[in-house]
Amino acid sequence: MEGGGTLPEALKEERQLGHILPTSSEASSVKRSPWGFLLTGIVGGALVAVYAVATPFITPALRKICLPFVPATSKQIENVVKMLRCRRGPLVDIGSGDGRIVIAAAKEGFSAVGYELNPWLVWYSRYCAWQEGVHGSARFYISDLWKVTFSQYSNVVIFGVPQMMPQLEKKLELELEDDARVIACRFPFPHWIPDHVTGEGIDTVWVYDVSTFRGREKRP
Template structure:
């Protein structure tokens, strides 16, 4: 006596649902990976000796910096240039302006913004560690630092800045050097220093 044979009917809709699920899973994974890579560039500063987070300059800070640069000529370097706005504003005022930034996404954004605003031929942006970047060729330097790093920055400027270099420190002053001028107050304060140290190292640009 033969037993009845049971047949299983497969639903095409379930196969389509399974395929859609795999596609959705792949897309979600790719997006998550991309966001992780991008966010890592912003989070990683917290794991360095000195945490220098990306905080865009306010309009008042930019205005104070530009006031500090009035009458200045030559070259300008923004150490930790972020989205490049200081570099672009300096270029509009006929300074040869460069930015140094470790976050690759901010460097790319700065370059695109300079291109969009017609300032690409007056600006340069480098993806470099500011501690390893020699500042000896610049006539003007802008730095948005944190309090813990200002002493080490002062040592760097003393050893590398050329005679007459104008350093504009924002948010925090240099601890052992008297500013020639102070503009603004509170978080928007900028301190202007003149360095007259001889160059002791060869330029790395």
């Protein structure tokens, strides 16, 4: 009969210990520090911030005709400025990116404008222009290049991609005046014959004077 009395007592003790000793899952949750939750929140917030900043950079690459942001090299900027010497009139950079072409042109005395679809790059360009002291002559606008008319510009700079060059060529033919000059970087226009070419590799720039290719078109 003593054995029959000790079994309930043992079960009772086990049940009491069950309330005291946590299960493996409960133990892992107990061991979690508040710092773990804080770290998780920080990482999650950082990922959201990166997504918010990166989305405008990536989105243009998903368009039918994309104009992705690829920073110009110092040599490219130097070659563009070289082809602008002895030129006058307002300048536009189509797809102005981080604004360095526009800022460099403004330092050379041009009234320069950049059109860029990415708002982050436009705000950054405005800040750089202010920092360089040329914010009065270097302006930047958030706009789709296909919705802008370029007839008021005497100098046009474009860092394009092959897919967009034929369509842009037609647009500029219709809009630009005879005294305008077009400077293409990285990729030439498909049908125009350049008046000047300078640089090598990715730093090459092709220069087209509108009066020249219009003169060729008028010949029999």
